[in-house]
Amino acid sequence: MRSKKTLLALGFFLILGVMSLVGSEVNASSPQLKITPELKEKFTLKPHHEKLSFKCVDCHEGQGDDPENFKAIDDKGCLSCHKTKQYLADRLKFMDNLHTNPHNSIHDGPKLYCDECHFEHKKSDNMCLSCHSNDVKLWMRPTP
Amino acid sequence: MIKKIFLIIKNNMLLTVLVGVLVGLLSSWILYEGLHRTSDDKFCVVCHEMKPMVAAYHNDVHGGAGKIGIKVTCVTCHLPHDNVFAYIATKARNGAVEGAIHFFGNVDAIDWQANRANRAHFVKDEACVGCHTNYKTNEAISEQGRKMHAHYDSLKDTAKEISCASCHVEVGHKGLRSMLNYYKPEYEYYKGKLDKKKEEAEKKLAEELKK
Numbered sequence: 398m399r400s401k402k403t404l405l406a407l408g409f410f411l412i413l414g415v416m417s418l419v420g421s422e423v424n425a426s427s428p429q430l431k432i433t434p435e436l437k438e439k440f441t442l443k444p445h446h447e448k449l450s451f452k453c454v455d456c457h458e459g460q461g462d463d464p465e466n467f468k469a470i471d472d473k474g475c476l477s478c479h480k481t482k483q484y485l486a487d488r489l490k491f492m493d494n495l496h497t498n499p500h501n502s503i504h505d506g507p508k509l510y511c512d513e514c515h516f517e518h519k520k521s522d523n524m525c526l527s528c529h530s531n532d533v534k535l536w537m538r539p540t541p
Numbered sequence: 542m543i544k545k546i547f548l549i550i551k552n553n554m555l556l557t558v559l560v561g562v563l564v565g566l567l568s569s570w571i572l573y574e575g576l577h578r579t580s581d582d583k584f585c586v587v588c589h590e591m592k593p594m595v596a597a598y599h600n601d602v603h604g605g606a607g608k609i610g611i612k613v614t615c616v617t618c619h620l621p622h623d624n625v626f627a628y629i630a631t632k633a634r635n636g637a638v639e640g641a642i643h644f645f646g647n648v649d650a651i652d653w654q655a656n657r658a659n660r661a662h663f664v665k666d667e668a669c670v671g672c673h674t675n676y677k678t679n680e681a682i683s684e685q686g687r688k689m690h691a692h693y694d695s696l697k698d699t700a701k702e703i704s705c706a707s708c709h710v711e712v713g714h715k716g717l718r719s720m721l722n723y724y725k726p727e728y729e730y731y732k733g734k735l736d737k738k739k740e741e742a743e744k745k746l747a748e749e750l751k752k
Contacts, residue, residue: 449708450701455692477685478708488711491719491726494735535730 421429430462440464443541450521456517476512482507493504497536499525558699576632576749583750588636588643593724596746597714599621604713618668618713654727659719661704666710 429451441453449468454460455473457467470516485500492498499514501507502525515521521540525533537538550557578584582595582604598604601696605612620635621627642648670676676690689708696702711717726732 418544418596449692449703450696451692455688473618477683478689487716488718490716491722491731493733494738497730536726 403471430464443517445541446517454477465515472511475515482509492536499523499537499540564595576629579632579636581614585615585639586603586750589639590643590648592721592746593653593742594714596710596742597690597717599719599746599749601713601715606715613672613713618664620668621665622667622671624643651726653721654718657710657721660706660710664704664706667703669712 408491417455427455430441430455435472440448440453452469453464454462456470457464458474476482477541482500487500489498489500500509513524523533523537523540529536582598586592586595600606602611603613603618616632620631642651663673673679675692676682679687679688682690693703693708695703706712714720720742721727722731723742726735
Protein backbone atom coordinates (compact mmCIF):
# COMPACT_ATOMS: atom_id res chain seq x y z
CA MET A 398 0.00 0.00 0.00
CA ARG A 399 2.75 2.36 1.06
CA SER A 400 4.77 1.68 -2.06
CA LYS A 401 1.70 2.40 -4.15
CA LYS A 402 1.39 5.81 -2.49
CA THR A 403 5.05 6.51 -3.02
CA LEU A 404 4.69 5.49 -6.62
CA LEU A 405 1.71 7.78 -7.04
CA ALA A 406 3.53 10.71 -5.46
CA LEU A 407 6.55 10.01 -7.63
CA GLY A 408 4.40 9.91 -10.73
CA PHE A 409 2.70 13.14 -9.73
CA PHE A 410 5.98 14.96 -9.31
CA LEU A 411 7.32 13.45 -12.51
CA ILE A 412 4.34 14.76 -14.46
CA LEU A 413 4.62 18.14 -12.73
CA GLY A 414 8.31 18.26 -13.56
CA VAL A 415 7.76 17.45 -17.21
CA MET A 416 4.95 20.02 -17.37
CA SER A 417 7.15 22.75 -15.92
CA LEU A 418 9.85 21.85 -18.41
CA VAL A 419 7.41 22.04 -21.32
CA GLY A 420 6.08 25.32 -19.96
CA SER A 421 9.50 26.89 -19.67
CA GLU A 422 10.34 25.78 -23.17
CA VAL A 423 7.34 27.61 -24.53
CA ASN A 424 8.28 30.75 -22.61
CA ALA A 425 11.89 30.72 -23.62
CA SER A 426 11.22 30.06 -27.29
CA SER A 427 12.93 32.82 -29.17
CA PRO A 428 13.04 31.95 -32.84
CA GLN A 429 16.37 30.47 -33.80
CA LEU A 430 17.30 32.92 -36.47
CA LYS A 431 20.60 32.43 -38.19
CA ILE A 432 22.37 35.68 -39.00
CA THR A 433 23.94 35.14 -42.40
CA PRO A 434 26.45 37.56 -44.00
CA GLU A 435 23.75 38.53 -46.54
CA LEU A 436 21.33 39.33 -43.75
CA LYS A 437 24.00 41.35 -42.00
CA GLU A 438 24.59 43.36 -45.14
CA LYS A 439 20.93 43.97 -45.76
CA PHE A 440 20.16 45.03 -42.21
CA THR A 441 23.39 46.62 -41.07
CA LEU A 442 23.71 47.58 -37.43
CA LYS A 443 25.15 50.79 -36.06
CA PRO A 444 28.74 50.17 -34.89
CA HIS A 445 27.92 50.69 -31.22
CA HIS A 446 25.25 47.99 -31.44
CA GLU A 447 27.26 45.76 -33.78
CA LYS A 448 30.03 45.66 -31.18
CA LEU A 449 27.64 44.14 -28.67
CA SER A 450 26.79 41.16 -30.90
CA PHE A 451 23.05 41.57 -30.65
CA LYS A 452 20.72 39.05 -32.21
CA CYS A 453 17.78 40.28 -34.33
CA VAL A 454 15.30 39.16 -31.70
CA ASP A 455 16.99 41.12 -28.94
CA CYS A 456 15.16 44.13 -30.39
CA HIS A 457 12.52 42.50 -32.60
CA GLU A 458 11.10 40.46 -29.76
CA GLY A 459 7.99 38.43 -30.43
CA GLN A 460 7.98 39.31 -34.13
CA GLY A 461 8.49 35.80 -35.45
CA ASP A 462 11.62 34.62 -37.22
CA ASP A 463 11.47 36.19 -40.67
CA PRO A 464 13.53 39.42 -40.81
CA GLU A 465 11.58 40.55 -43.87
CA ASN A 466 8.48 40.76 -41.73
CA PHE A 467 10.07 42.51 -38.78
CA LYS A 468 8.53 45.83 -37.84
CA ALA A 469 10.38 48.87 -36.56
CA ILE A 470 10.45 48.89 -32.77
CA ASP A 471 8.96 51.96 -31.19
CA ASP A 472 10.27 54.24 -28.44
CA LYS A 473 9.34 51.66 -25.84
CA GLY A 474 11.71 49.19 -27.46
CA CYS A 475 14.62 51.64 -27.58
CA LEU A 476 14.00 52.82 -24.05
CA SER A 477 13.89 49.28 -22.68
CA CYS A 478 17.69 49.61 -22.73
CA HIS A 479 18.21 53.37 -23.06
CA LYS A 480 16.13 54.12 -19.97
CA THR A 481 14.17 57.36 -20.47
CA LYS A 482 14.17 60.37 -22.78
CA GLN A 483 15.00 62.56 -19.80
CA TYR A 484 17.98 60.34 -18.99
CA LEU A 485 19.22 60.67 -22.56
CA ALA A 486 18.70 64.43 -22.44
CA ASP A 487 20.66 64.64 -19.20
CA ARG A 488 23.59 62.84 -20.74
CA LEU A 489 24.02 65.82 -23.10
CA LYS A 490 23.51 68.40 -20.40
CA PHE A 491 26.53 70.45 -21.45
CA MET A 492 24.65 71.33 -24.64
CA ASP A 493 21.76 72.80 -22.66
CA ASN A 494 23.94 75.82 -21.87
CA LEU A 495 23.82 76.86 -25.52
CA HIS A 496 20.37 75.38 -26.17
CA THR A 497 21.76 72.91 -28.67
CA ASN A 498 20.82 69.68 -26.93
CA PRO A 499 18.99 67.62 -29.56
CA HIS A 500 17.43 65.49 -26.83
CA ASN A 501 16.14 68.58 -25.06
CA SER A 502 15.58 71.24 -27.71
CA ILE A 503 13.76 74.51 -27.07
CA HIS A 504 11.18 73.39 -29.64
CA ASP A 505 10.36 69.94 -28.40
CA GLY A 506 12.04 69.27 -25.07
CA PRO A 507 12.82 65.62 -24.35
CA LYS A 508 9.74 64.46 -26.20
CA LEU A 509 10.66 63.61 -29.78
CA TYR A 510 10.20 60.10 -31.10
CA CYS A 511 13.52 58.28 -31.36
CA ASP A 512 12.99 57.55 -35.02
CA GLU A 513 12.53 61.17 -36.00
CA CYS A 514 16.32 61.18 -36.19
CA HIS A 515 17.77 57.74 -35.37
CA PHE A 516 17.55 54.73 -37.66
CA GLU A 517 19.24 51.46 -36.92
CA HIS A 518 19.38 49.82 -40.34
CA LYS A 519 19.98 52.91 -42.45
CA LYS A 520 21.66 56.27 -42.10
CA SER A 521 20.23 58.42 -39.34
CA ASP A 522 18.71 61.74 -40.24
CA ASN A 523 19.19 64.77 -38.01
CA MET A 524 15.87 66.58 -37.93
CA CYS A 525 17.47 69.82 -36.67
CA LEU A 526 19.06 70.10 -40.10
CA SER A 527 15.74 70.79 -41.76
CA CYS A 528 15.92 74.35 -40.39
CA HIS A 529 19.42 74.84 -38.94
CA SER A 530 21.19 73.50 -41.98
CA ASN A 531 24.41 75.43 -41.43
CA ASP A 532 24.71 75.32 -37.66
CA VAL A 533 24.08 71.70 -36.78
CA LYS A 534 27.49 70.53 -37.90
CA LEU A 535 29.02 72.99 -35.43
CA TRP A 536 26.73 71.98 -32.59
CA MET A 537 27.03 68.20 -32.76
CA ARG A 538 28.52 65.26 -34.59
CA PRO A 539 26.57 63.29 -37.21
CA THR A 540 23.61 61.57 -35.61
CA PRO A 541 24.61 58.06 -34.52
CA MET B 542 79.20 33.46 9.20
CA ILE B 543 76.05 31.84 7.77
CA LYS B 544 76.76 28.77 9.87
CA LYS B 545 76.92 30.98 12.93
CA ILE B 546 73.51 32.53 12.17
CA PHE B 547 72.03 29.06 11.70
CA LEU B 548 73.44 28.05 15.03
CA ILE B 549 71.90 31.07 16.76
CA ILE B 550 68.55 30.31 15.15
CA LYS B 551 68.79 26.67 16.17
CA ASN B 552 69.53 27.56 19.77
CA ASN B 553 66.77 30.17 19.96
CA MET B 554 63.97 28.54 18.00
CA LEU B 555 61.16 30.13 20.02
CA LEU B 556 62.61 33.62 19.75
CA THR B 557 63.20 33.21 16.02
CA VAL B 558 59.61 32.15 15.44
CA LEU B 559 58.33 35.06 17.52
CA VAL B 560 60.49 37.57 15.67
CA GLY B 561 59.40 36.04 12.35
CA VAL B 562 55.72 36.35 13.24
CA LEU B 563 56.24 39.93 14.39
CA VAL B 564 58.09 40.91 11.22
CA GLY B 565 55.41 39.21 9.12
CA LEU B 566 52.58 40.98 10.92
CA LEU B 567 54.36 44.33 10.76
CA SER B 568 55.02 44.13 7.04
CA SER B 569 51.42 42.97 6.37
CA TRP B 570 50.16 45.93 8.37
CA ILE B 571 52.38 48.38 6.48
CA LEU B 572 51.30 46.89 3.15
CA TYR B 573 47.63 47.00 4.14
CA GLU B 574 47.77 50.60 5.38
CA GLY B 575 49.83 51.59 2.35
CA LEU B 576 47.32 50.11 -0.07
CA HIS B 577 44.35 51.37 1.88
CA ARG B 578 45.48 54.97 2.21
CA THR B 579 46.40 55.30 -1.43
CA SER B 580 43.12 54.13 -2.89
CA ASP B 581 40.59 56.95 -2.80
CA ASP B 582 39.84 60.01 -4.89
CA LYS B 583 41.68 62.32 -2.48
CA PHE B 584 44.94 60.48 -2.99
CA CYS B 585 44.66 59.56 -6.67
CA VAL B 586 43.75 63.08 -7.82
CA VAL B 587 47.06 64.45 -6.49
CA CYS B 588 48.97 63.02 -9.45
CA HIS B 589 46.37 61.44 -11.69
CA GLU B 590 44.93 63.84 -14.25
CA MET B 591 41.29 63.18 -13.45
CA LYS B 592 39.56 66.21 -12.01
CA PRO B 593 36.49 65.98 -14.27
CA MET B 594 36.28 62.26 -13.63
CA VAL B 595 36.30 62.81 -9.85
CA ALA B 596 33.76 65.62 -10.16
CA ALA B 597 31.43 63.34 -12.14
CA TYR B 598 32.09 60.49 -9.68
CA HIS B 599 30.85 62.66 -6.82
CA ASN B 600 27.54 63.01 -8.68
CA ASP B 601 27.15 59.25 -9.02
CA VAL B 602 25.69 56.67 -6.65
CA HIS B 603 29.10 55.00 -6.65
CA GLY B 604 30.63 58.24 -5.42
CA GLY B 605 28.32 58.76 -2.47
CA ALA B 606 25.43 60.54 -4.22
CA GLY B 607 23.00 57.70 -3.51
CA LYS B 608 20.31 57.65 -0.85
CA ILE B 609 22.48 55.75 1.58
CA GLY B 610 25.72 57.49 0.69
CA ILE B 611 27.78 54.40 0.05
CA LYS B 612 31.01 55.27 -1.71
CA VAL B 613 33.41 52.96 -3.45
CA THR B 614 37.00 54.04 -3.99
CA CYS B 615 38.78 54.46 -7.33
CA VAL B 616 40.62 51.17 -6.98
CA THR B 617 37.43 49.24 -6.27
CA CYS B 618 36.45 49.47 -9.92
CA HIS B 619 39.69 50.36 -11.69
CA LEU B 620 42.15 47.76 -10.40
CA PRO B 621 42.04 44.03 -11.14
CA HIS B 622 40.81 41.92 -8.26
CA ASP B 623 41.40 38.41 -9.54
CA ASN B 624 44.71 38.12 -7.73
CA VAL B 625 46.48 40.22 -5.16
CA PHE B 626 49.82 40.34 -6.98
CA ALA B 627 48.25 41.64 -10.18
CA TYR B 628 46.43 44.18 -8.03
CA ILE B 629 49.61 45.48 -6.41
CA ALA B 630 51.59 45.37 -9.66
CA THR B 631 48.92 47.32 -11.57
CA LYS B 632 48.63 49.82 -8.74
CA ALA B 633 52.38 50.40 -8.67
CA ARG B 634 52.62 50.67 -12.45
CA ASN B 635 49.68 53.09 -12.67
CA GLY B 636 51.16 55.18 -9.89
CA ALA B 637 54.48 55.49 -11.67
CA VAL B 638 52.94 56.16 -15.10
CA GLU B 639 50.38 58.69 -13.83
CA GLY B 640 53.00 60.46 -11.75
CA ALA B 641 55.30 60.71 -14.76
CA ILE B 642 52.50 62.07 -16.96
CA HIS B 643 51.52 64.59 -14.29
CA PHE B 644 55.03 65.95 -13.83
CA PHE B 645 56.63 65.47 -17.25
CA GLY B 646 53.86 64.74 -19.74
CA ASN B 647 51.80 67.02 -21.92
CA VAL B 648 48.56 66.91 -19.98
CA ASP B 649 46.68 69.21 -22.34
CA ALA B 650 47.22 66.77 -25.18
CA ILE B 651 45.24 64.01 -23.48
CA ASP B 652 42.01 63.37 -25.36
CA TRP B 653 39.73 62.31 -22.53
CA GLN B 654 36.64 62.05 -24.73
CA ALA B 655 38.42 59.62 -27.04
CA ASN B 656 39.65 57.65 -24.03
CA ARG B 657 36.08 56.95 -23.05
CA ALA B 658 36.01 54.43 -25.88
CA ASN B 659 38.50 52.37 -23.83
CA ARG B 660 36.19 52.19 -20.84
CA ALA B 661 35.97 48.40 -21.01
CA HIS B 662 39.70 48.34 -20.32
CA PHE B 663 39.48 50.79 -17.42
CA VAL B 664 36.56 49.18 -15.60
CA LYS B 665 37.04 45.71 -14.17
CA ASP B 666 34.02 43.45 -14.50
CA GLU B 667 35.02 41.31 -11.55
CA ALA B 668 34.77 44.46 -9.45
CA CYS B 669 31.23 45.21 -10.67
CA VAL B 670 30.15 41.64 -10.00
CA GLY B 671 31.91 41.69 -6.64
CA CYS B 672 29.17 43.98 -5.35
CA HIS B 673 26.36 43.41 -7.86
CA THR B 674 26.33 39.70 -7.18
CA ASN B 675 22.78 39.09 -8.34
CA TYR B 676 22.89 40.96 -11.65
CA LYS B 677 21.37 37.94 -13.39
CA THR B 678 18.43 37.43 -11.08
CA ASN B 679 17.78 40.77 -9.34
CA GLU B 680 14.08 41.53 -9.79
CA ALA B 681 14.76 45.24 -9.44
CA ILE B 682 16.44 45.08 -12.85
CA SER B 683 14.02 45.35 -15.76
CA GLU B 684 13.19 42.25 -17.76
CA GLN B 685 15.15 43.60 -20.72
CA GLY B 686 18.03 44.34 -18.37
CA ARG B 687 18.13 40.77 -17.14
CA LYS B 688 17.85 39.52 -20.72
CA MET B 689 20.85 41.66 -21.68
CA HIS B 690 22.80 40.42 -18.67
CA ALA B 691 22.14 36.88 -19.86
CA HIS B 692 23.43 37.99 -23.27
CA TYR B 693 26.57 39.36 -21.57
CA ASP B 694 27.02 36.02 -19.86
CA SER B 695 26.59 34.08 -23.09
CA LEU B 696 29.47 36.04 -24.67
CA LYS B 697 31.82 35.59 -21.73
CA ASP B 698 35.11 33.87 -22.61
CA THR B 699 34.36 34.07 -26.33
CA ALA B 700 36.02 36.28 -28.95
CA LYS B 701 32.97 38.54 -28.80
CA GLU B 702 33.19 39.11 -25.05
CA ILE B 703 31.75 42.42 -23.90
CA SER B 704 32.14 44.12 -20.56
CA CYS B 705 29.85 45.85 -18.07
CA ALA B 706 31.03 49.26 -19.23
CA SER B 707 30.32 48.40 -22.88
CA CYS B 708 26.68 49.22 -22.15
CA HIS B 709 26.89 51.11 -18.85
CA VAL B 710 28.75 53.93 -20.52
CA GLU B 711 29.02 56.49 -17.74
CA VAL B 712 28.93 54.07 -14.84
CA GLY B 713 30.52 55.45 -11.68
CA HIS B 714 30.80 58.93 -13.19
CA LYS B 715 27.35 60.39 -13.75
CA GLY B 716 27.35 62.99 -16.51
CA LEU B 717 30.97 62.29 -17.42
CA ARG B 718 30.66 63.43 -21.01
CA SER B 719 29.21 66.76 -19.93
CA MET B 720 31.78 67.21 -17.19
CA LEU B 721 34.61 66.53 -19.64
CA ASN B 722 33.07 69.11 -21.94
CA TYR B 723 33.12 71.74 -19.19
CA TYR B 724 36.85 71.18 -18.83
CA LYS B 725 37.65 70.70 -22.50
CA PRO B 726 34.81 71.03 -25.02
CA GLU B 727 34.76 68.34 -27.67
CA TYR B 728 33.43 70.68 -30.37
CA GLU B 729 35.00 74.00 -31.35
CA TYR B 730 31.64 75.79 -31.03
CA TYR B 731 31.53 75.34 -27.24
CA LYS B 732 35.06 76.53 -26.53
CA GLY B 733 35.14 79.36 -24.00
CA LYS B 734 31.36 79.16 -23.56
CA LEU B 735 31.25 76.57 -20.78
CA ASP B 736 33.88 78.10 -18.50
CA LYS B 737 31.32 79.14 -15.91
CA LYS B 738 30.21 75.51 -15.62
CA LYS B 739 33.81 74.46 -15.16
CA GLU B 740 34.26 77.01 -12.38
CA GLU B 741 31.15 75.70 -10.62
CA ALA B 742 32.40 72.14 -10.93
CA GLU B 743 35.87 73.04 -9.65
CA LYS B 744 34.41 74.81 -6.65
CA LYS B 745 32.22 71.86 -5.75
CA LEU B 746 35.10 69.47 -6.30
CA ALA B 747 37.36 71.43 -3.95
CA GLU B 748 34.66 71.31 -1.27
CA GLU B 749 34.11 67.58 -1.74
CA LEU B 750 37.81 66.82 -1.52
CA LYS B 751 38.10 68.81 1.71
CA LYS B 752 35.41 66.69 3.42
